[in-house]
Amino acid sequence: MTRLGVVLLVVGLAYPFLVYFGLQILPAGFIAIGLFVLLALRLAFSRKPDSFNTLPYLIAALVLLILAARSPMVGLKAYPVLLSLALGAGFAYSLIRPPTVIEQIARIHHPDLPLSVNSYLRKVTIAWLMFFLINAALSAATAMSGSLKLWTLYNGFISYIAMGVMFAGEFLIRQVVHQRIRRAA
Structure with a gap:
């Protein structure tokens, strides 16, 4: 990842806090312009600008x-909210038009995976789809609450903790699945 990529990632992750603190000194319209610049840079410096990976950003930007x-x-x-919905749409689309997002990632790291794991990979894709839908709903609820502090707390902290728990849980389950595959081979 390039330095610009790292900066864009950090700014994207810190986005709720940048909005919260930025609104203390700048009008919302100015910060909104900054968001569009961030999205434009993310799209402009995407490794594969024509890939499905950029679609969530295009949808969110529009x-x-x-x-x-x-x-x-x-x-x-x-x-x-829009980013979670767009990512959820990407996962949902991959369920309709396989291979699923999770299968694509898994086969990058383990190209020799047996086809028998596709059922498990599909279930993981569904789990992430559900995560993104629930996250979008909670993000929307905090946005509509009227409390900028609550919105910032959820979107800048709690949602990241939830994502980390999801990753950790899936990682632990994946280790069990890998052991089963090794025993069956």
């Missing part, structure tokens, strides 16, 4: 542009 034109604050708070 919807945010429309929302922010009407109300910059709504656009700012909608970003985590």
